[in-house]
Amino acid sequence: SSELTQDPAVSVALGQTVRITCQGDSLRNYYASWYQQKPGQAPVLVIYGKNNRPSGIPDRFSGSSSGNTASLTITGAQAEDEADYYCNSRDRSGNHVFATGTKVTVL
Amino acid sequence: QVQLMESGGGVVQPGRSLRLSCAASGFTFSRFGMHWVRQAPGKGLEWVAVISYDGNNKYYADSVKGRFTISRDNSKNTLYLQMNSLRTEDTAVFYCAKDTSPYDISGHYGFGDYWGQGTLVTVSS
Numbered sequence: 001s002s003e004l005t006q007d008p009a010v011s012v013a014l015g016q017t018v019r020i021t022c023q024g025d026s027l028r029n030y031y032a033s034w035y036q037q038k039p040g041q042a043p044v045l046v047i048y049g050k051n052n053r054p055s056g057i058p059d060r061f062s063g064s065s066s067g068n069t070a071s072l073t074i075t076g077a078q079a080e081d082e083a084d085y086y087c088n089s090r091d092r093s094g095n096h097v098f099a100t101g102t103k104v105t106v107l
Numbered sequence: 108q109v110q111l112m113e114s115g116g117g118v119v120q121p122g123r124s125l126r127l128s129c130a131a132s133g134f135t136f137s138r139f140g141m142h143w144v145r146q147a148p149g150k151g152l153e154w155v156a157v158i159s160y161d162g163n164n165k166y167y168a169d170s171v172k173g174r175f176t177i178s179r180d181n182s183k184n185t186l187y188l189q190m191n192s193l194r195t196e197d198t199a200v201f202y203c204a205k206d207t208s209p210y211d212i213s214g215h216y217g218f219g220d221y222w223g224q225g226t227l228v229t230v231s232s
Contacts, residue, residue, distance in 0.1 A: 031216075031217065033217030037152070042223070042225055043144075043152060043202070043204075044222075045218075045219040048207050048216060049207075054207070086151065086152050088217070088219075090213075093166070095154070095166050095167070095168060095169075096154040096214070098144075098153060099151075101151045
C-alpha cells in the first residue's frame, strides 16, 4: 500500500505564513485532502480536490500540488490554527491513506 | 443539517466481534460514498475502509482486510462496520465520514466534509 509523509512539527509566528508539505507517489495521480484536528475533537476538512475549501473554512487556507508533493499553506496564521494537520489521498488500488500528521504551533 | 452519529462502541475481549453503526441525516445518503477512519489513543488518523454510494465497491486498509466488513443500508440511511477477530491494537475511536462529492468513484474529490463524533472501541481482556 502507498505511504504519505509529513514533517512532524512546524512553528509559525502569529500572522505569518506556514507551508505544510505531504509527499507520496499517490499524489502524482490523486489530489490530497487536508484535515485539521484539535485535541479531543473530530477532524475538520480544510482543503480537498485541486484547491477547494468547504464552507466555513477561512480563505487563509490554500492547497497546491506538484509532482509527488502536496502543500497546505496558511497565510496569516491565527492562534486558532494551532492544531494537528493530516493529509490524505487515494491510491491506485482504491485505498486511502493518511500521513502521520504535522503539529502546527503558532507562536 | 448534515449529521452523522456513530454507535456500537464499547469494551470487547480480543478475538470477539463488534458491529458499529453510523446513522446519517440531512443529506441524500444513497448518493455518497462513506468512510470509516480510526484513531488510536494519542496516535494519528488511520483510514479503515470505504464503500461506494451504491455499496458495489469496497476497499480496506491492509491492517483490517479479512477481519472487518463495511456495508450500508440506503433504505435506513445507515453505514456499518462489522469487526471480527478484534485485536488489542484495534483499540481506537472510530469515526464515519462522507465523501465530498456525490457518486464519486474516482476518489479525486476527497472525503470528510462531515464527520461523526466518534465511538470508542476498547479491545482488552
